[in-house]
Amino acid sequence: MTKKKKRKRQKRLLQKRAQRESKRRRVQPRTSAASPFRVPAPLRSAGIPDERTLMAGLMEIDTLGDEPEFADFTLGEEVVDIVGEMIAESGKDIQRLEEAGQDEEIDHKISKARMSAMGKAITPAVKADIRRRLDQLSRRLQREGQSQRASGLAAISQILDFPPFPWVLFGPVRDAFDDAVREFINSLLIHTAVADAAGVPLAELTPERAVEVLADPAVRQRLEALYEQDEAFREMLDRQSDQARKGLMEDLFNGDLTLGLFTVEELVLLNALIYHQRQLKESRRELSDEEASASETAQIAQQAFQILNTPERRQRWRTRIAQLEAKSEELSGPMQAALLLFRTALTEPIEDSVLMPLLVTAYLGEARLQIERVESDPALREEMEKTLGQMLERLEHDEPPLA
Numbered sequence: 001m002t003k004k005k006k007r008k009r010q011k012r013l014l015q016k017r018a019q020r021e022s023k024r025r026r027v028q029p030r031t032s033a034a035s036p037f038r039v040p041a042p043l044r045s046a047g048i049p050d051e052r053t054l055m056a057g058l059m060e061i062d063t064l065g066d067e068p069e070f071a072d073f074t075l076g077e078e079v080v081d082i083v084g085e086m087i088a089e090s091g092k093d094i095q096r097l098e099e100a101g102q103d104e105e106i107d108h109k110i111s112k113a114r115m116s117a118m119g120k121a122i123t124p125a126v127k128a129d130i131r132r133r134l135d136q137l138s139r140r141l142q143r144e145g146q147s148q149r150a151s152g153l154a155a156i157s158q159i160l161d162f163p164p165f166p167w168v169l170f171g172p173v174r175d176a177f178d179d180a181v182r183e184f185i186n187s188l189l190i191h192t193a194v195a196d197a198a199g200v201p202l203a204e205l206t207p208e209r210a211v212e213v214l215a216d217p218a219v220r221q222r223l224e225a226l227y228e229q230d231e232a233f234r235e236m237l238d239r240q241s242d243q244a245r246k247g248l249m250e251d252l253f254n255g256d257l258t259l260g261l262f263t264v265e266e267l268v269l270l271n272a273l274i275y276h277q278r279q280l281k282e283s284r285r286e287l288s289d290e291e292a293s294a295s296e297t298a299q300i301a302q303q304a305f306q307i308l309n310t311p312e313r314r315q316r317w318r319t320r321i322a323q324l325e326a327k328s329e330e331l332s333g334p335m336q337a338a339l340l341l342f343r344t345a346l347t348e349p350i351e352d353s354v355l356m357p358l359l360v361t362a363y364l365g366e367a368r369l370q371i372e373r374v375e376s377d378p379a380l381r382e383e384m385e386k387t388l389g390q391m392l393e394r395l396e397h398d399e400p401p402l403a
Contacts, residue, residue, distance in 0.1 A: 054159065057152030058169070065171040069137040073129070073172045075121045079180045086117035087184070118167050118177050130173070131157050186240050193233065197222035207333070248338050249357070255365040255372075257338050259324065261317050262308075264380070265387050265402060267367045270304045272391035272401055279392075305359060307402065309352070318346050 064070050090113040097106045122130075134157040141150035159165065167173050191210070195202040198213035205213075213219050227234050251257040277300055321343050328336060342362075345355040374381045391401045 053151050053155045055152075056148060057154075057156035058166075060149065060152055061156060061169055062171045064137070065175050067137055069133045069140070070172040073133065073176055075126055075173070075176045075180060076123065078123060079121045079177065080184060082117050082120050083177075083180050083184045086113050089113070114177075115168055118173065121177060121180075122167055122173070127160055130170075131160055183240075186236050189233070189236060190240065193223060193226060194219070197226070208329075244337060245341070248334060248341065249361050251334060252338065252358075252361045252365045253368075255369040257335055258366055258369060259320065259338065259342065259362055260366070261320055261342075261359075261362055262366050264370065264383055265391075266308060267363070267370050268384055268387045268391065269307065269401060270301060270363075270367065272388055272395065273300045273304055275388070276392055276395045301360070305356060305363070307400075308363075309356070309359065314346055314350070317342070321346070 065073070090109060093109055094106055097103075097109065134153050138150045138154040138157065141147075141153065191205055192202055194210055194213065195205045197219045198205075198216070200209070200213065227237060248257065252259075274297060277296060321339050324331065324335075325339050325343070331339075342358055345351075345358050370380070370384075374384065390403070394401050
C-alpha cells in the first residue's frame, strides 16, 4: 500500500470514529454542570420561564435604572448600617494589604465585601419592592407592544429568590448601593471635620452634640476656613448640601414635611386669585390656550406670594419656627434641617431669591394636605367655601383679598 493510499485510509477511519463518537454523545445524557439559571424540565412545564426568556431578562437588568418605574428606587434606611459594617470590617484588612503592596488582593477584598454587603441590603421588603416595580414595568411594556421585553422582565421577577441571583448586575440595586456608600463616606468626612474643629472625639459627636458644637462661633470659623482652603472638602460639602436641600424641597412639596406656616385663609388665597381671573376672562369672553393659562397661573402665584410676604407674616413665621425648634428632641433630622433653612432665610437682611422658593414649596405642600383633609372634614370644607366666597367678593370690589 502506497503512503498516499495509507493516509486516505487513516483519514476515513478517523472520520468514521468521529461520527460514531458524535452519535454516542447525542444518545447519552449530558453530565456537565448546569447553568445556575437553567430551569429543570418539570419546572418549565409548571410555567417557570425557559432559559432563553431568562437570558433576555438578564440582558435588561443593568439599565433598569433608566425606566420610570425605578426612578425613585432606594435600598431603605438599613443600608446605612450595612455600609458602615462593610467599611469597618474591611478597613483593617485593606490597610494591611496596602502596606504589603498587594493591589490585586485589595481589589478582590473590596469586590467580595461589596457583593456580600449588597446581598445583605436585599431585605424581604426591598425584594418585594423590586418585584412590584418589575411587574409594573412588565405590564407597561406589554401594553406598549414590547411583549418580548415584558416576558423577560416577568421571568426575572420569578427568580429573585434564587440564591445565586446576581444583584451586582442589577442596575438599580448597584446604583443605590454605590450612592449609599458615597453618602456614608461623605457624611463620615463631614462629621470628622466637625469633630476636629470642635476638638472632640468622633465617637462622642452625637447629633445633639453636633448641634451644640456648631453653635460655637469658633468652631464655625474653623470649618469656614477649612471650606475655603480645602477644595475637595468644599466640593463634597456643596454636593451634600445640594442633595439635602433637594430632598427637603421634595418632602415639603409632597407634604411629607409640614411646618404649619399658613392659615386656612392663606391657603385658600391662591385658588381665589385663580378663580377670580377665570371669572374676569369669562366675562370678557376671552379664550386662551394651555400655554397662556400656565403663564397666567405662574403670574397669579407670584401675586399671591407678594401678598403673603409681609413683615408681619415673616415675624409670625419666625415665631412658629422657634416654637418647633424648642421641641428639637422630638423632631426628625429632616424636620430640623428644614427649620434651619427657613430660620436662615428669614434672618435679616432677607433675600427674596432665597426665601421665596422655600415659601412657595411649603405653601403648595400645606395646600395639598388641606385639600386631602377636606375629604374627611366637613367643617373644614365649610370654612374653606365660606372663605373663598368672601375673598371673591372682596376681589370683585378691588379690595385686598385677605381680611
